[in-house]
Amino acid sequence: MNRSAAAGGTATLVASALSNQLGAATGSLAFPVMGPVGVVAVRQLVAAAVLLPTVRPKLRELSWQQWWPVLLLALSFGTMNLGLYASIQRIGLGLAVTLEFLGPLAVALISSRQKAGAFCAIAAAAGVVLITRPEASTDFVGIGFGLMAACSWAAYILLNRVVGRRIQGIQGTAAASGVSATLFLPVAVVVFLSRPVDGLAVLCAVGAGVLASVLPYVADLIALRRVPASLFGILMSVNPVFAAIIGALVLRQELELMQWAGIALIVAANVGVLLLGRSKLNDPEPG
Template sequence: METFAEPGTGRVRSQSAPAQGRILGGVLTMTGSGISNQIGAGIGAHAFSAVGPAGVVAVRQLVAAAVLLPVARPPLHRFTWRQWWPTILLGAAIALMNICLYVAIQRIGLGLAVTLEFLGPLAIALMRSRTWLDMLCAACAGCGVYVLVLPGPSSDFAGIGIAMAAAACWAAYIVLNRVAGQRLPGLQAPAAATAVSLVFYLPVATYLVAQGSLSGPALGYSVVAGVLCSVIPYAADLIALRHIQPGFFGVYMSINPLLAALSGTIVLGQFLVLHEWLGMAVIVATNVAAILLAGRCRRRSVPASPG
Protein backbone atom coordinates (compact mmCIF):
# COMPACT_ATOMS: atom_id res chain seq x y z
CA MET A 1 0.00 0.00 0.00
CA GLU A 2 1.38 3.45 -0.94
CA THR A 3 0.39 6.94 0.25
CA PHE A 4 0.17 10.15 -1.70
CA ALA A 5 -0.86 13.75 -1.06
CA GLU A 6 -4.19 14.68 -2.62
CA PRO A 7 -3.72 17.87 -4.70
CA GLY A 8 -5.44 20.95 -3.31
CA THR A 9 -6.48 19.38 0.00
CA GLY A 10 -3.30 18.45 1.80
CA ARG A 11 -4.91 15.17 2.78
CA VAL A 12 -2.91 11.98 2.59
CA ARG A 13 -4.66 9.02 1.03
CA SER A 14 -3.69 5.40 0.68
CA GLN A 15 -4.00 3.41 -2.48
CA SER A 16 -3.06 -0.04 -3.63
CA ALA A 17 0.28 0.14 -5.39
CA PRO A 18 -0.05 -0.85 -9.07
CA ALA A 19 3.70 -0.35 -9.38
CA GLN A 20 4.29 -3.13 -6.85
CA GLY A 21 1.93 -5.34 -8.80
CA ARG A 22 3.89 -4.65 -11.96
CA ILE A 23 7.15 -5.55 -10.21
CA LEU A 24 5.67 -8.83 -8.97
CA GLY A 25 4.29 -9.58 -12.42
CA GLY A 26 7.68 -8.84 -13.96
CA VAL A 27 9.43 -11.15 -11.47
CA LEU A 28 6.99 -13.99 -12.14
CA THR A 29 7.37 -13.46 -15.89
CA MET A 30 11.16 -13.59 -15.65
CA THR A 31 11.02 -16.74 -13.52
CA GLY A 32 8.75 -18.48 -16.02
CA SER A 33 11.02 -17.35 -18.84
CA GLY A 34 14.07 -18.82 -17.10
CA ILE A 35 12.41 -22.16 -16.37
CA SER A 36 11.23 -22.48 -19.96
CA ASN A 37 14.63 -21.50 -21.34
CA GLN A 38 16.69 -23.93 -19.27
CA ILE A 39 14.41 -26.93 -19.73
CA GLY A 40 14.40 -26.22 -23.47
CA ALA A 41 18.19 -26.02 -23.52
CA GLY A 42 18.46 -29.41 -21.84
CA ILE A 43 16.01 -30.96 -24.28
CA GLY A 44 17.79 -29.40 -27.26
CA ALA A 45 21.10 -30.89 -26.11
CA HIS A 46 19.72 -34.35 -26.90
CA ALA A 47 19.82 -33.45 -30.61
CA PHE A 48 23.52 -32.44 -30.68
CA SER A 49 24.72 -35.86 -31.82
CA ALA A 50 22.45 -35.76 -34.89
CA VAL A 51 22.40 -32.12 -36.02
CA GLY A 52 24.98 -30.33 -33.85
CA PRO A 53 24.49 -27.07 -31.96
CA ALA A 54 24.04 -25.08 -35.19
CA GLY A 55 21.26 -27.40 -36.31
CA VAL A 56 19.39 -27.05 -33.03
CA VAL A 57 19.69 -23.26 -33.18
CA ALA A 58 18.52 -23.23 -36.80
CA VAL A 59 15.35 -25.15 -35.90
CA ARG A 60 14.86 -22.92 -32.85
CA GLN A 61 14.87 -19.84 -35.04
CA LEU A 62 12.55 -21.43 -37.59
CA VAL A 63 10.06 -22.32 -34.87
CA ALA A 64 10.29 -18.90 -33.27
CA ALA A 65 9.74 -17.15 -36.60
CA ALA A 66 6.85 -19.47 -37.50
CA VAL A 67 5.08 -18.62 -34.24
CA LEU A 68 6.00 -14.98 -33.60
CA LEU A 69 5.67 -13.54 -37.11
CA PRO A 70 2.03 -14.58 -37.69
CA VAL A 71 1.07 -13.53 -34.15
CA ALA A 72 2.79 -10.14 -34.10
CA ARG A 73 2.55 -9.37 -37.84
CA PRO A 74 5.22 -6.66 -37.72
CA PRO A 75 4.79 -4.21 -40.66
CA LEU A 76 8.43 -4.52 -41.73
CA HIS A 77 7.93 -2.35 -44.81
CA ARG A 78 6.80 0.54 -42.60
CA PHE A 79 9.60 0.38 -40.06
CA THR A 80 11.62 3.57 -39.73
CA TRP A 81 15.40 3.48 -39.35
CA ARG A 82 14.88 4.40 -35.68
CA GLN A 83 12.95 1.12 -35.34
CA TRP A 84 15.11 -0.93 -37.67
CA TRP A 85 18.56 -0.42 -36.19
CA PRO A 86 17.84 -1.85 -32.70
CA THR A 87 15.84 -4.66 -34.32
CA ILE A 88 18.70 -5.62 -36.64
CA LEU A 89 21.23 -5.52 -33.82
CA LEU A 90 18.87 -7.49 -31.57
CA GLY A 91 18.50 -10.17 -34.25
CA ALA A 92 22.27 -10.41 -34.65
CA ALA A 93 22.72 -10.63 -30.87
CA ILE A 94 20.14 -13.44 -30.67
CA ALA A 95 21.80 -15.36 -33.50
CA LEU A 96 25.28 -15.17 -32.00
CA MET A 97 24.14 -15.68 -28.40
CA ASN A 98 22.32 -18.90 -29.23
CA ILE A 99 25.13 -20.56 -31.17
CA CYS A 100 27.74 -19.57 -28.57
CA LEU A 101 25.61 -20.92 -25.74
CA TYR A 102 24.87 -24.22 -27.44
CA VAL A 103 28.50 -24.80 -28.40
CA ALA A 104 29.46 -24.02 -24.79
CA ILE A 105 26.81 -26.46 -23.50
CA GLN A 106 28.27 -29.14 -25.75
CA ARG A 107 31.80 -28.50 -24.45
CA ILE A 108 31.40 -27.69 -20.73
CA GLY A 109 27.84 -28.70 -19.79
CA LEU A 110 24.59 -26.87 -19.23
CA GLY A 111 25.12 -25.59 -15.69
CA LEU A 112 28.59 -24.11 -16.22
CA ALA A 113 27.71 -22.64 -19.63
CA VAL A 114 24.65 -20.83 -18.32
CA THR A 115 26.53 -19.67 -15.22
CA LEU A 116 29.23 -18.04 -17.34
CA GLU A 117 26.60 -16.60 -19.67
CA PHE A 118 25.19 -14.79 -16.64
CA LEU A 119 28.28 -12.57 -16.62
CA GLY A 120 26.48 -10.53 -19.30
CA PRO A 121 23.44 -9.57 -17.19
CA LEU A 122 25.75 -9.13 -14.20
CA ALA A 123 27.73 -6.57 -16.19
CA ILE A 124 24.48 -4.70 -16.93
CA ALA A 125 23.65 -4.70 -13.22
CA LEU A 126 27.10 -3.31 -12.35
CA MET A 127 27.00 -0.58 -14.98
CA ARG A 128 23.52 0.57 -13.99
CA SER A 129 23.98 0.49 -10.22
CA ARG A 130 22.61 3.52 -8.38
CA THR A 131 23.50 2.80 -4.74
CA TRP A 132 26.11 0.86 -2.82
CA LEU A 133 23.45 -1.72 -1.94
CA ASP A 134 22.87 -2.39 -5.64
CA MET A 135 26.61 -2.78 -6.10
CA LEU A 136 26.76 -5.13 -3.13
CA CYS A 137 24.01 -7.31 -4.62
CA ALA A 138 25.86 -7.51 -7.92
CA ALA A 139 29.13 -8.31 -6.13
CA CYS A 140 27.46 -11.08 -4.11
CA ALA A 141 26.04 -12.54 -7.31
CA GLY A 142 29.54 -12.46 -8.80
CA CYS A 143 30.97 -14.25 -5.75
CA GLY A 144 28.25 -16.86 -6.09
CA VAL A 145 29.20 -17.40 -9.71
CA TYR A 146 32.86 -17.86 -8.78
CA VAL A 147 32.08 -20.36 -6.00
CA LEU A 148 29.82 -22.21 -8.39
CA VAL A 149 32.45 -22.51 -11.13
CA LEU A 150 35.81 -22.74 -9.25
CA PRO A 151 37.84 -22.67 -12.49
CA GLY A 152 41.08 -24.67 -12.48
CA PRO A 153 43.86 -26.01 -14.74
CA SER A 154 41.61 -28.76 -16.08
CA SER A 155 38.97 -26.31 -17.24
CA ASP A 156 38.00 -26.19 -20.90
CA PHE A 157 39.10 -22.61 -21.53
CA ALA A 158 37.89 -22.62 -25.14
CA GLY A 159 34.43 -23.59 -23.92
CA ILE A 160 34.63 -20.98 -21.18
CA GLY A 161 35.61 -18.31 -23.72
CA ILE A 162 32.69 -19.25 -25.96
CA ALA A 163 30.33 -19.06 -22.97
CA MET A 164 31.68 -15.59 -22.15
CA ALA A 165 31.01 -14.53 -25.75
CA ALA A 166 27.43 -15.66 -25.13
CA ALA A 167 27.48 -13.49 -22.01
CA ALA A 168 28.43 -10.42 -24.03
CA CYS A 169 25.60 -11.18 -26.46
CA TRP A 170 23.14 -11.58 -23.59
CA ALA A 171 24.11 -8.16 -22.23
CA ALA A 172 23.50 -6.67 -25.67
CA TYR A 173 20.20 -8.58 -25.88
CA ILE A 174 18.94 -7.01 -22.63
CA VAL A 175 19.73 -3.46 -23.72
CA LEU A 176 18.55 -3.84 -27.32
CA ASN A 177 15.37 -5.70 -26.33
CA ARG A 178 14.38 -2.82 -24.09
CA VAL A 179 15.11 -0.22 -26.78
CA ALA A 180 13.30 -2.13 -29.51
CA GLY A 181 10.39 -2.90 -27.19
CA GLN A 182 9.93 0.80 -26.47
CA ARG A 183 9.82 1.64 -30.18
CA LEU A 184 7.62 -1.21 -31.41
CA PRO A 185 4.28 -2.26 -29.91
CA GLY A 186 3.31 -5.71 -28.69
CA LEU A 187 5.52 -8.56 -29.86
CA GLN A 188 6.68 -6.84 -33.03
CA ALA A 189 10.23 -6.33 -31.74
CA PRO A 190 11.05 -9.98 -30.90
CA ALA A 191 9.18 -11.17 -34.01
CA ALA A 192 11.14 -8.91 -36.34
CA ALA A 193 14.42 -9.67 -34.55
CA THR A 194 13.72 -13.40 -34.91
CA ALA A 195 13.23 -12.91 -38.64
CA VAL A 196 16.60 -11.14 -38.80
CA SER A 197 18.35 -13.90 -36.85
CA LEU A 198 16.72 -16.55 -39.03
CA VAL A 199 18.57 -15.18 -42.06
CA PHE A 200 21.86 -16.34 -40.51
CA TYR A 201 20.61 -19.93 -40.09
CA LEU A 202 18.66 -20.57 -43.27
CA PRO A 203 21.76 -22.06 -44.98
CA VAL A 204 22.27 -24.42 -42.02
CA ALA A 205 18.64 -25.54 -42.07
CA THR A 206 18.74 -26.01 -45.85
CA TYR A 207 21.88 -28.15 -45.63
CA LEU A 208 20.46 -30.35 -42.85
CA VAL A 209 17.20 -30.89 -44.75
CA ALA A 210 19.16 -31.82 -47.88
CA GLN A 211 21.21 -34.31 -45.86
CA GLY A 212 18.09 -35.80 -44.26
CA SER A 213 19.40 -35.09 -40.76
CA LEU A 214 16.34 -33.15 -39.59
CA SER A 215 14.05 -36.08 -38.92
CA GLY A 216 12.82 -38.28 -36.11
CA PRO A 217 13.84 -37.54 -32.51
CA ALA A 218 16.40 -34.89 -33.48
CA LEU A 219 13.70 -32.81 -35.16
CA GLY A 220 11.35 -33.29 -32.21
CA TYR A 221 13.96 -32.24 -29.65
CA SER A 222 14.90 -29.20 -31.73
CA VAL A 223 11.29 -28.08 -32.19
CA VAL A 224 10.57 -28.35 -28.46
CA ALA A 225 13.76 -26.38 -27.78
CA GLY A 226 12.56 -23.75 -30.24
CA VAL A 227 9.29 -23.25 -28.39
CA LEU A 228 10.74 -23.32 -24.88
CA CYS A 229 13.98 -21.42 -25.57
CA SER A 230 12.84 -18.90 -28.17
CA VAL A 231 9.10 -18.27 -28.40
CA ILE A 232 8.31 -18.15 -24.69
CA PRO A 233 11.44 -16.35 -23.37
CA TYR A 234 11.58 -13.70 -26.14
CA ALA A 235 8.00 -12.68 -25.49
CA ALA A 236 8.33 -12.95 -21.70
CA ASP A 237 11.54 -10.91 -21.54
CA LEU A 238 10.02 -8.16 -23.64
CA ILE A 239 7.01 -7.97 -21.33
CA ALA A 240 9.20 -8.02 -18.20
CA LEU A 241 11.56 -5.30 -19.46
CA ARG A 242 8.60 -2.94 -19.88
CA HIS A 243 8.08 -3.04 -16.10
CA ILE A 244 11.53 -3.88 -14.74
CA GLN A 245 14.70 -1.81 -15.01
CA PRO A 246 17.57 -3.50 -16.89
CA GLY A 247 19.80 -3.45 -13.81
CA PHE A 248 17.24 -5.31 -11.68
CA PHE A 249 16.56 -7.64 -14.62
CA GLY A 250 20.25 -8.48 -14.81
CA VAL A 251 20.61 -9.24 -11.10
CA TYR A 252 17.40 -11.26 -10.86
CA MET A 253 18.24 -13.37 -13.90
CA SER A 254 21.17 -14.76 -11.91
CA ILE A 255 18.62 -17.40 -10.95
CA ASN A 256 19.31 -19.00 -14.33
CA PRO A 257 22.35 -21.00 -13.14
CA LEU A 258 20.15 -22.65 -10.53
CA LEU A 259 17.47 -23.39 -13.11
CA ALA A 260 20.11 -24.69 -15.53
CA ALA A 261 21.55 -27.00 -12.87
CA LEU A 262 18.11 -28.38 -12.08
CA SER A 263 17.41 -28.85 -15.78
CA GLY A 264 20.78 -30.53 -16.26
CA THR A 265 20.00 -32.92 -13.39
CA ILE A 266 16.46 -33.73 -14.50
CA VAL A 267 16.83 -33.66 -18.28
CA LEU A 268 20.48 -34.61 -18.84
CA GLY A 269 21.43 -36.49 -15.68
CA GLN A 270 24.18 -34.02 -14.75
CA PHE A 271 24.62 -33.99 -10.96
CA LEU A 272 26.25 -31.19 -8.98
CA VAL A 273 28.83 -31.19 -6.19
CA LEU A 274 28.74 -29.25 -2.92
CA HIS A 275 30.54 -26.07 -4.01
CA GLU A 276 28.18 -25.71 -6.97
CA TRP A 277 25.14 -25.83 -4.72
CA LEU A 278 26.78 -23.34 -2.35
CA GLY A 279 27.41 -20.93 -5.20
CA MET A 280 23.83 -21.20 -6.33
CA ALA A 281 22.58 -20.58 -2.78
CA VAL A 282 24.51 -17.30 -2.73
CA ILE A 283 23.04 -16.32 -6.10
CA VAL A 284 19.46 -17.06 -5.07
CA ALA A 285 19.94 -15.14 -1.78
CA THR A 286 21.17 -12.19 -3.83
CA ASN A 287 18.02 -12.34 -5.93
CA VAL A 288 15.83 -12.20 -2.83
CA ALA A 289 17.78 -9.22 -1.47
CA ALA A 290 17.50 -7.39 -4.79
CA ILE A 291 13.72 -7.89 -4.87
CA LEU A 292 13.33 -6.62 -1.29
CA LEU A 293 15.49 -3.57 -2.02
CA ALA A 294 13.49 -2.79 -5.15
CA GLY A 295 10.23 -2.97 -3.20
CA ARG A 296 11.62 -0.70 -0.45
CA CYS A 297 12.70 1.90 -3.01
CA ARG A 298 9.20 1.86 -4.51
CA ARG A 299 7.56 2.42 -1.13
CA ARG A 300 9.79 5.41 -0.48
CA SER A 301 8.83 7.03 -3.79
CA VAL A 302 5.78 9.01 -2.58
CA PRO A 303 4.61 11.91 -4.79
CA ALA A 304 5.26 15.29 -3.19
CA SER A 305 2.42 17.67 -2.39
CA PRO A 306 2.24 20.55 -4.89
CA GLY A 307 3.54 24.03 -3.72
Protein backbone atom coordinates in the same frame (compact mmCIF):
# COMPACT_ATOMS: atom_id res chain seq x y z
CA MET B 1 -2.63 -4.86 -8.05
CA ASN B 2 -4.53 -7.61 -6.15
CA ARG B 3 -2.81 -10.56 -4.55
CA SER B 4 -4.40 -13.17 -6.80
CA ALA B 5 -3.10 -11.41 -9.92
CA ALA B 6 0.38 -11.14 -8.40
CA ALA B 7 0.32 -14.80 -7.37
CA GLY B 8 -0.82 -15.80 -10.85
CA GLY B 9 1.92 -13.73 -12.42
CA THR B 10 4.53 -15.25 -10.12
CA ALA B 11 3.38 -18.78 -10.94
CA THR B 12 3.47 -17.93 -14.65
CA LEU B 13 7.07 -16.68 -14.40
CA VAL B 14 8.19 -19.78 -12.51
CA ALA B 15 6.53 -21.95 -15.17
CA SER B 16 8.25 -19.85 -17.85
CA ALA B 17 11.66 -20.44 -16.27
CA LEU B 18 10.98 -24.16 -15.98
CA SER B 19 9.87 -24.35 -19.61
CA ASN B 20 12.95 -22.42 -20.72
CA GLN B 21 15.37 -24.82 -19.05
CA LEU B 22 13.44 -27.92 -20.11
CA GLY B 23 13.66 -26.56 -23.65
CA ALA B 24 17.44 -26.15 -23.39
CA ALA B 25 17.75 -29.69 -22.03
CA THR B 26 15.54 -31.03 -24.82
CA GLY B 27 17.60 -29.24 -27.45
CA SER B 28 20.83 -30.66 -26.03
CA LEU B 29 19.56 -34.17 -26.76
CA ALA B 30 19.90 -33.34 -30.48
CA PHE B 31 23.54 -32.20 -30.18
CA PRO B 32 25.04 -35.58 -31.21
CA VAL B 33 23.08 -35.46 -34.49
CA MET B 34 22.72 -31.75 -35.34
CA GLY B 35 25.25 -30.00 -33.14
CA PRO B 36 24.50 -26.79 -31.20
CA VAL B 37 24.48 -24.71 -34.40
CA GLY B 38 21.81 -26.90 -36.00
CA VAL B 39 19.64 -26.84 -32.88
CA VAL B 40 19.89 -23.05 -32.60
CA ALA B 41 19.01 -22.69 -36.30
CA VAL B 42 15.83 -24.74 -35.84
CA ARG B 43 15.00 -22.85 -32.64
CA GLN B 44 15.31 -19.48 -34.41
CA LEU B 45 13.11 -20.71 -37.27
CA VAL B 46 10.44 -21.94 -34.86
CA ALA B 47 10.41 -18.61 -32.98
CA ALA B 48 10.03 -16.66 -36.23
CA ALA B 49 7.34 -19.02 -37.53
CA VAL B 50 5.23 -18.20 -34.47
CA LEU B 51 6.01 -14.50 -33.95
CA LEU B 52 5.86 -13.19 -37.53
CA PRO B 53 2.32 -14.36 -38.42
CA THR B 54 1.08 -13.49 -34.94
CA VAL B 55 2.48 -9.95 -34.69
CA ARG B 56 2.66 -9.12 -38.43
CA PRO B 57 5.24 -6.34 -38.16
CA LYS B 58 5.01 -3.62 -40.82
CA LEU B 59 8.52 -4.11 -42.14
CA ARG B 60 8.18 -1.81 -45.16
CA GLU B 61 7.23 1.13 -42.98
CA LEU B 62 10.35 0.95 -40.81
CA SER B 63 12.96 3.67 -41.29
CA TRP B 64 16.71 3.12 -41.09
CA GLN B 65 16.69 4.61 -37.57
CA GLN B 66 14.31 1.80 -36.63
CA TRP B 67 15.99 -0.91 -38.69
CA TRP B 68 19.55 -0.71 -37.38
CA PRO B 69 18.72 -1.60 -33.75
CA VAL B 70 16.45 -4.39 -35.06
CA LEU B 71 19.36 -5.83 -37.06
CA LEU B 72 21.68 -5.63 -34.06
CA LEU B 73 18.95 -7.17 -31.88
CA ALA B 74 18.68 -10.08 -34.32
CA LEU B 75 22.44 -10.55 -34.21
CA SER B 76 22.56 -10.51 -30.41
CA PHE B 77 19.58 -12.89 -30.27
CA GLY B 78 21.39 -15.42 -32.46
CA THR B 79 24.78 -15.17 -30.76
CA MET B 80 23.15 -15.40 -27.33
CA ASN B 81 21.49 -18.72 -28.13
CA LEU B 82 24.48 -20.02 -30.07
CA GLY B 83 26.88 -19.19 -27.24
CA LEU B 84 24.56 -20.75 -24.66
CA TYR B 85 24.02 -24.01 -26.54
CA ALA B 86 27.71 -24.36 -27.42
CA SER B 87 28.51 -23.83 -23.75
CA ILE B 88 25.89 -26.37 -22.65
CA GLN B 89 27.50 -28.98 -24.90
CA ARG B 90 30.90 -28.50 -23.25
CA ILE B 91 30.29 -27.65 -19.58
CA GLY B 92 26.68 -28.66 -18.92
CA LEU B 93 23.31 -26.95 -18.60
CA GLY B 94 23.55 -25.58 -15.06
CA LEU B 95 26.96 -23.95 -15.37
CA ALA B 96 26.29 -22.55 -18.86
CA VAL B 97 23.00 -20.90 -17.86
CA THR B 98 24.58 -19.49 -14.70
CA LEU B 99 27.42 -17.90 -16.68
CA GLU B 100 24.88 -16.50 -19.15
CA PHE B 101 23.13 -14.71 -16.29
CA LEU B 102 26.21 -12.57 -15.76
CA GLY B 103 24.93 -10.53 -18.74
CA PRO B 104 21.75 -9.15 -17.16
CA LEU B 105 23.63 -8.89 -13.86
CA ALA B 106 26.18 -6.59 -15.50
CA VAL B 107 23.41 -4.43 -16.95
CA ALA B 108 21.72 -4.27 -13.54
CA LEU B 109 24.97 -3.32 -11.80
CA ILE B 110 25.63 -0.51 -14.27
CA SER B 111 22.04 0.72 -13.96
CA SER B 112 21.96 0.68 -10.15
CA ARG B 113 24.99 2.98 -9.63
CA GLN B 114 25.02 2.24 -5.93
CA LYS B 115 28.04 1.45 -3.78
CA ALA B 116 26.33 -1.63 -2.42
CA GLY B 117 26.32 -2.95 -5.98
CA ALA B 118 30.07 -3.50 -5.61
CA PHE B 119 29.38 -6.22 -3.04
CA CYS B 120 27.04 -7.91 -5.54
CA ALA B 121 29.77 -7.74 -8.17
CA ILE B 122 32.27 -9.30 -5.76
CA ALA B 123 29.77 -12.05 -4.91
CA ALA B 124 29.20 -12.75 -8.60
CA ALA B 125 32.96 -12.85 -9.26
CA ALA B 126 33.42 -15.28 -6.38
CA GLY B 127 30.60 -17.38 -7.82
CA VAL B 128 32.34 -17.54 -11.21
CA VAL B 129 35.58 -18.67 -9.54
CA LEU B 130 33.74 -21.40 -7.63
CA ILE B 131 31.99 -22.57 -10.79
CA THR B 132 34.98 -22.58 -13.11
CA ARG B 133 37.81 -23.28 -10.62
CA PRO B 134 40.50 -22.53 -13.22
CA GLU B 135 43.07 -25.31 -13.61
CA ALA B 136 44.82 -27.20 -16.39
CA SER B 137 41.78 -29.38 -17.12
CA THR B 138 39.25 -26.53 -17.14
CA ASP B 139 37.19 -26.25 -20.33
CA PHE B 140 37.99 -22.61 -21.04
CA VAL B 141 36.32 -22.82 -24.46
CA GLY B 142 33.02 -23.82 -22.86
CA ILE B 143 33.39 -21.02 -20.31
CA GLY B 144 34.15 -18.61 -23.15
CA PHE B 145 30.97 -19.61 -24.96
CA GLY B 146 29.01 -19.02 -21.74
CA LEU B 147 30.52 -15.56 -21.36
CA MET B 148 29.75 -14.85 -25.04
CA ALA B 149 26.12 -15.68 -24.28
CA ALA B 150 26.28 -13.34 -21.27
CA CYS B 151 27.63 -10.44 -23.36
CA SER B 152 25.01 -11.10 -26.03
CA TRP B 153 22.22 -11.11 -23.45
CA ALA B 154 23.44 -7.79 -22.05
CA ALA B 155 23.42 -6.36 -25.58
CA TYR B 156 19.97 -7.87 -26.14
CA ILE B 157 18.57 -6.07 -23.09
CA LEU B 158 20.02 -2.70 -24.08
CA LEU B 159 18.94 -3.06 -27.72
CA ASN B 160 15.45 -4.13 -26.65
CA ARG B 161 15.10 -0.82 -24.83
CA VAL B 162 16.11 1.09 -27.96
CA VAL B 163 13.77 -0.93 -30.18
CA GLY B 164 10.93 -0.52 -27.69
CA ARG B 165 11.28 3.27 -27.82
CA ARG B 166 11.39 3.44 -31.61
CA ILE B 167 8.88 0.78 -32.70
CA GLN B 168 5.38 0.41 -31.36
CA GLY B 169 4.45 -2.71 -29.43
CA ILE B 170 6.42 -5.90 -30.04
CA GLN B 171 6.82 -5.42 -33.78
CA GLY B 172 10.55 -4.82 -33.35
CA THR B 173 11.05 -8.10 -31.50
CA ALA B 174 9.08 -9.99 -34.14
CA ALA B 175 11.09 -8.33 -36.92
CA ALA B 176 14.34 -9.26 -35.17
CA SER B 177 13.23 -12.88 -34.88
CA GLY B 178 12.54 -12.89 -38.62
CA VAL B 179 15.97 -11.47 -39.44
CA SER B 180 17.67 -13.95 -37.12
CA ALA B 181 15.77 -16.85 -38.68
CA THR B 182 16.77 -15.65 -42.15
CA LEU B 183 20.43 -15.61 -41.12
CA PHE B 184 20.19 -19.13 -39.71
CA LEU B 185 18.15 -20.58 -42.58
CA PRO B 186 21.24 -21.39 -44.72
CA VAL B 187 22.81 -23.00 -41.65
CA ALA B 188 19.77 -25.22 -41.20
CA VAL B 189 19.90 -26.20 -44.89
CA VAL B 190 23.59 -27.13 -44.66
CA VAL B 191 23.02 -29.15 -41.48
CA PHE B 192 20.15 -31.12 -42.99
CA LEU B 193 21.97 -31.78 -46.26
CA SER B 194 25.43 -32.55 -44.86
CA ARG B 195 24.52 -35.18 -42.28
CA PRO B 196 21.80 -37.76 -41.67
CA VAL B 197 19.24 -36.13 -39.39
CA ASP B 198 16.64 -38.39 -37.80
CA GLY B 199 13.13 -37.41 -36.82
CA LEU B 200 13.82 -37.59 -33.08
CA ALA B 201 16.63 -35.03 -33.33
CA VAL B 202 14.41 -32.67 -35.32
CA LEU B 203 11.61 -33.14 -32.79
CA CYS B 204 14.01 -32.28 -29.94
CA ALA B 205 15.21 -29.15 -31.76
CA VAL B 206 11.63 -28.06 -32.48
CA GLY B 207 10.75 -28.79 -28.86
CA ALA B 208 13.59 -26.49 -27.81
CA GLY B 209 12.11 -23.74 -29.97
CA VAL B 210 8.65 -24.17 -28.45
CA LEU B 211 9.71 -24.70 -24.82
CA ALA B 212 12.61 -22.23 -24.71
CA SER B 213 11.32 -19.49 -27.03
CA VAL B 214 7.59 -19.52 -27.76
CA LEU B 215 6.11 -20.54 -24.40
CA PRO B 216 8.43 -18.38 -22.22
CA TYR B 217 7.85 -15.39 -24.48
CA VAL B 218 4.06 -15.65 -24.18
CA ALA B 219 4.23 -16.43 -20.46
CA ASP B 220 6.52 -13.47 -19.75
CA LEU B 221 4.24 -11.08 -21.64
CA ILE B 222 1.29 -12.28 -19.55
CA ALA B 223 3.25 -12.12 -16.29
CA LEU B 224 4.57 -8.59 -16.88
CA ARG B 225 0.99 -7.36 -16.83
CA ARG B 226 0.56 -8.75 -13.32
CA VAL B 227 3.89 -8.26 -11.55
CA PRO B 228 6.30 -5.29 -11.31
CA ALA B 229 9.37 -5.30 -13.52
CA SER B 230 11.59 -5.55 -10.42
CA LEU B 231 9.85 -8.76 -9.28
CA PHE B 232 10.12 -10.08 -12.82
CA GLY B 233 13.90 -9.67 -12.68
CA ILE B 234 14.17 -11.33 -9.29
CA LEU B 235 12.06 -14.32 -10.33
CA MET B 236 14.14 -14.70 -13.50
CA SER B 237 17.07 -15.52 -11.21
CA VAL B 238 15.52 -18.93 -10.59
CA ASN B 239 16.65 -19.98 -14.08
CA PRO B 240 20.19 -21.07 -13.07
CA VAL B 241 18.76 -23.12 -10.22
CA PHE B 242 16.26 -24.86 -12.50
CA ALA B 243 19.02 -25.40 -15.06
CA ALA B 244 21.26 -27.06 -12.50
CA ILE B 245 18.46 -29.28 -11.19
CA ILE B 246 17.26 -30.30 -14.67
CA GLY B 247 20.84 -30.89 -15.79
CA ALA B 248 21.40 -33.23 -12.85
CA LEU B 249 18.08 -35.09 -13.06
CA VAL B 250 17.49 -35.25 -16.82
CA LEU B 251 20.96 -35.03 -18.37
CA ARG B 252 22.93 -36.67 -15.53
CA GLN B 253 25.23 -33.64 -15.30
CA GLU B 254 26.22 -33.79 -11.65
CA LEU B 255 27.62 -30.68 -9.96
CA GLU B 256 30.01 -30.55 -7.05
CA LEU B 257 29.19 -28.73 -3.82
CA MET B 258 31.46 -25.78 -4.65
CA GLN B 259 29.74 -25.34 -8.02
CA TRP B 260 26.34 -25.27 -6.32
CA ALA B 261 27.75 -22.62 -3.99
CA GLY B 262 28.93 -20.61 -7.02
CA ILE B 263 25.46 -20.79 -8.57
CA ALA B 264 23.93 -19.64 -5.29
CA LEU B 265 26.31 -16.67 -5.12
CA ILE B 266 25.49 -15.51 -8.66
CA VAL B 267 21.75 -15.90 -8.07
CA ALA B 268 22.10 -13.94 -4.80
CA ALA B 269 24.05 -11.23 -6.63
CA ASN B 270 21.27 -10.93 -9.22
CA VAL B 271 18.59 -10.68 -6.55
CA GLY B 272 20.64 -8.24 -4.50
CA VAL B 273 21.36 -5.78 -7.28
CA LEU B 274 17.74 -5.87 -8.44
CA LEU B 275 16.53 -5.13 -4.93
CA LEU B 276 19.03 -2.28 -4.62
CA GLY B 277 18.04 -0.60 -7.85
CA ARG B 278 14.52 -1.84 -8.52
CA SER B 279 13.12 1.68 -8.78
CA LYS B 280 15.45 2.31 -11.75
CA LEU B 281 15.55 -1.05 -13.48
CA ASN B 282 13.49 -2.32 -16.36
CA ASP B 283 14.18 -5.97 -17.11
CA PRO B 284 13.22 -7.18 -20.63
CA GLU B 285 13.28 -10.93 -21.06
CA PRO B 286 15.21 -12.90 -23.62
CA GLY B 287 13.31 -14.13 -26.57
